[in-house]
Amino acid sequence: MARFANGKGPFLRLSDEKNYGTTVIMRDFLIALLPLILFAWYKNGIQVFIDGNITLLESFYPLVFILTGGILSTLMEGIFYFVTDKEVRTFKALFNRLSTSYAVIPGLLLAMILPLYTPIWVLIFGCLFATIVGKMIFGGFGYNIFNPALIGYIAVAFTLMGVINAAGGALNASEVVIDAIGGATPLTTLSSSGVLTYNTLVAPYGNLWDFFIGTIPGAIAETSALACILAYAWLVFRKVIKWFVPVIYVGTVFILSWFIGLSVGQTGLWFPLYSILSGGLMFGAVFMATEPVTTPRNPLGKAVFALALGVFTVLFRFAGDFAEGVATSIVFLNIFTMPIDKWTAVIRVEGVNKKTLVKVIVLAVLIVGVAAFAIWRSSSIYHVLVDLSIMIRGAF
Amino acid sequence: MKTLWTKYGMLATLILLFVAIFSAGGVYSRYMTEQHDILVEENEIRKEEERLAAIEAAKIASFVALLDGADSAEKFTASAFSKSYLLGDHNTLFTPTIAESYKLFNGTEEVGVVYVVTTAGKNEGLKIAFAIDLSTDACTGVLVVEQHETPDYYGKLDEADFLDQFAALSLDQIVLAVDSVAGATYSSRGFEIALQYAREVYALDFDFEIPTISVTLVSIVANADPATFATSPFIAQITYGLNNTPATVYLSAAFDYNGIVGGGTDIDIDSQTALKSLASAAAPKAYFVSYDAGTGVIVMRSKGYAGMITVTITLNAGKTAVASFVVNSNETYNNEYNSGYTGAVPPAVENTMMNQYITQNTVNVDAVAGASEGTGPAMRALIQLLDSFITDLNGGN
Numbered sequence: 001m002a003r004f005a006n007g008k009g010p011f012l013r014l015s016d017e018k019n020y021g022t023t024v025i026m027r028d029f030l031i032a033l034l035p036l037i038l039f040a041w042y043k044n045g046i047q048v049f050i051d052g053n054i055t056l057l058e059s060f061y062p063l064v065f066i067l068t069g070g071i072l073s074t075l076m077e078g079i080f081y082f083v084t085d086k087e088v089r090t091f092k093a094l095f096n097r098l099s100t101s102y103a104v105i106p107g108l109l110l111a112m113i114l115p116l117y118t119p120i121w122v123l124i125f126g127c128l129f130a131t132i133v134g135k136m137i138f139g140g141f142g143y144n145i146f147n148p149a150l151i152g153y154i155a156v157a158f159t160l161m162g163v164i165n166a167a168g169g170a171l172n173a174s175e176v177v178i179d180a181i182g183g184a185t186p187l188t189t190l191s192s193s194g195v196l197t198y199n200t201l202v203a204p205y206g207n208l209w210d211f212f213i214g215t216i217p218g219a220i221a222e223t224s225a226l227a228c229i230l231a232y233a234w235l236v237f238r239k240v241i242k243w244f245v246p247v248i249y250v251g252t253v254f255i256l257s258w259f260i261g262l263s264v265g266q267t268g269l270w271f272p273l274y275s276i277l278s279g280g281l282m283f284g285a286v287f288m289a290t291e292p293v294t295t296p297r298n299p300l301g302k303a304v305f306a307l308a309l310g311v312f313t314v315l316f317r318f319a320g321d322f323a324e325g326v327a328t329s330i331v332f333l334n335i336f337t338m339p340i341d342k343w344t345a346v347i348r349v350e351g352v353n354k355k356t357l358v359k360v361i362v363l364a365v366l367i368v369g370v371a372a373f374a375i376w377r378s379s380s381i382y383h384v385l386v387d388l389s390i391m392i393r394g395a396f
Numbered sequence: 397m398k399t400l401w402t403k404y405g406m407l408a409t410l411i412l413l414f415v416a417i418f419s420a421g422g423v424y425s426r427y428m429t430e431q432h433d434i435l436v437e438e439n440e441i442r443k444e445e446e447r448l449a450a451i452e453a454a455k456i457a458s459f460v461a462l463l464d465g466a467d468s469a470e471k472f473t474a475s476a477f478s479k480s481y482l483l484g485d486h487n488t489l490f491t492p493t494i495a496e497s498y499k500l501f502n503g504t505e506e507v508g509v510v511y512v513v514t515t516a517g518k519n520e521g522l523k524i525a526f527a528i529d530l531s532t533d534a535c536t537g538v539l540v541v542e543q544h545e546t547p548d549y550y551g552k553l554d555e556a557d558f559l560d561q562f563a564a565l566s567l568d569q570i571v572l573a574v575d576s577v578a579g580a581t582y583s584s585r586g587f588e589i590a591l592q593y594a595r596e597v598y599a600l601d602f603d604f605e606i607p608t609i610s611v612t613l614v615s616i617v618a619n620a621d622p623a624t625f626a627t628s629p630f631i632a633q634i635t636y637g638l639n640n641t642p643a644t645v646y647l648s649a650a651f652d653y654n655g656i657v658g659g660g661t662d663i664d665i666d667s668q669t670a671l672k673s674l675a676s677a678a679a680p681k682a683y684f685v686s687y688d689a690g691t692g693v694i695v696m697r698s699k700g701y702a703g704m705i706t707v708t709i710t711l712n713a714g715k716t717a718v719a720s721f722v723v724n725s726n727e728t729y730n731n732e733y734n735s736g737y738t739g740a741v742p743p744a745v746e747n748t749m750m751n752q753y754i755t756q757n758t759v760n761v762d763a764v765a766g767a768s769e770g771t772g773p774a775m776r777a778l779i780q781l782l783d784s785f786i787t788d789l790n791g792g793n
Binding site: 053054055057058061064065068071072075078079082089090091094117118119120121123124167168173176177179 | 428429
């Protein structure tokens with residue numbers, strides 16, 4: 001990543017080296033996705049086949065689905081280039097262009113965060129949005145404002161979630177026959193029941209260790225926290241991402257969820273752990289909150305962005321229609337990437353002084369305010385305030 | 397051609413690939429969904445089967461608990477039998493049916509049977525399970541499987557511990573009856589006929605012999621002999637026992653057996669019990685309570701609409717006619733049953749009829765101003781009996 005060069009010139013730009021720059025970054029990125037893809041295949045294919053709930057042909061479906069996502073977005077990008085760019089009308093020109101635009105990524109990521117039984121035509125629709133609307137219309141790789149895969153995901157979630165659920169939804173064939181689960185993922189259980197107890201939210205799916213390993217219902221490849229952590233370690237080791245971004249994001253969700261748990265008398269750590277291990281939080285934190293194009297570039301900006309992501313994720317989980325708050329919060333905050341980047345760059349260089357104080361206060365108030373609102377929206381702090389007012393009145 | 401390929405080859409390939417994914421992928425994902433739906437459907441069927449099996453298991457466990465020593469039950473088909481019984485309203489005939497039947501086992505030994513009988517109390521759909529011990533031929537317990545009785549009335553059964561009667565109730569008795577609960581007589585009767593029906597089926601299934609009534613009532617009349625009618629107001633002619641032995645017996649006012657007329661060996665106790673129910677259904681309305689030959693005072697009773705009408709009659713000195721009488725009754729009259737009834741206070745009808753008899757010297761009194769359903773016939777029977785008594789006193793005149 002960007003490094004300030006010390007010493008005397010002339011300087012060589014490392015990213016122009018053969019084994020450096022975006023090509024290597026994207027290769028490392030794809031390697032990081034491998035454990036998740038393999039786990040998805042194991043959990044939704046191989047294990048279900050071993051359980052005897054699907055045939056061998058069906059057991060390949062998760063793998064085929066994810067790879068199809070990658071192929072589809074590549075195809076769409078190719079067709080887009082053919083239509084918009086006269087230069088790119090031969091295979092050679094197309095391969096050259098695709099080798100630097102990483103067309104496979106949006107579709108691949110999108111397929112990984114969709115439910116297992118998403119019909120292929122819905123995946124095509126999602127890839128269309130991800131590649132064309134999310135990426136190419138802005139000018140292609142490096143120019144997009146929003147995370148392309150999440151644009152595709154939100155388009156599908158807003159319009160076709162009913163179709164997906166009718167086709168089978170997120171639960172694989174082994175999960176769907178477990179009565180205790182009742183057809184719901186952990187987060188949809190929280191969203192629909194509103195009951196915040198271990199027996200409702202965790203026990204039907206096993207224990208928190210199952211959440212960590214990822215053998216719980218959810219989107220195809222986002223359930224395994226372990227695989228995400230492996231990917232995280234690899235990406236940090238390869239210096240593709242900043243180590244603190246996922247940590248701050250996940251940590252913020254952990255702390256806010258802990259407060260929410262406390263406000264309804266759940267003093268244990270199970271609820272914050274449940275909150276960070278369910279849904280696509282880990283996946284989003286490692287692969288999307290760190291996306292180089294659509295997130296702030298300076299470290300302070302990344303930290304503030306990650307903090308805001310945590311706050312908005314909790315808010316959307318309790319305030320939105322979707323059980324999952326990761327996609328919406330990342331896309332929402334993508335809009336503010338540029339102002340956050342600019343403000344934090346100034347603060348980072350100048351420190352907190354008279355000139356930057358207003359910016360610091362605005363950012364702090366916004367984040368703390370939204371965090372407080374998120375906890376209030378969880379319908380929990382209200383009870384705390386009522387108790388408090390009764391106590392105060394009692395004292396007088 | 398080459399130019400065309402150079403120009404559109406890439407696009408055609410991409411679109412072809414796209415179409416291939418759309419078709420093959422669509423088929424694959426559709427196939428996945430179909431398999432998923434089949435799996436879910438099979439799972440629903442499995443769950444439903446498990447649910448029903450659990451209900452059946454719980455039911456069997458509750459049946460097994462009805463008989464001490466039983467540890468398992470097995471369904472079997474009971475013998476077909478049809479018989480109708482009068483319901484609690486004494487009017488409607490109802491034919492109970494066996495809804496289910498289970499043999500109860502202790503290990504492999506058959507120890508009992510459970511019949512679930514569909515009967516009717518106040519309402520239809522009363523299902524009662526009776527457990528019968530094969531070794532004692534006794535009902536050992538009862539379980540209400542389903543009922544639609546009026547809650548208030550049905551609750552009275554529990555209050556009265558009605559079901560306790562079935563805990564050890566021998567089937568080896570002529571009249572298989574249970575004590576009904578006041579206020580829930582329809583429901584009580586529903587249980588009684590269900591048990592009676594279960595006994596009939598039990599007799600067919602397990603070679604059980606139901607004790608039968610061994611008495612035939614030939615006739616029953618009021619006893620006109622002043623020497624005995626005070627204690628035995630009725631005399632019945634019967635045949636009883638395996639050989640249909642004829643006998644003439646005395647019966648009390650409550651139709652209890654009071655000995656053989658003219659003396660002799662008493663009839664067996666089962667026949668006495670059976671005779672009581674036969675006699676009570678066929679007995680004449682009127683009978684003598686007492687007669688004092690010195691004063692000429694006769695006390696008579698007759699079964700009216702509201703219990704017994706008691707008439708105390710004083711004969712004249714020559715005992716040839718009634719000198720005076722006093723009626724004591726609880727009768728009530730109303731226009732519905734008494735055409736021409738003028739509103740007179742009871743015992744106006746009784747008095748009128750007695751006076752008709754005295755003044756017109758006829759036993760065919762009509763019940764002017766009181767042709768009641770119960771009172772009129774009761775008084776007519778009493779007057780006829782009185783008249784024949786006075787006639788007998790006067791040597792047939």
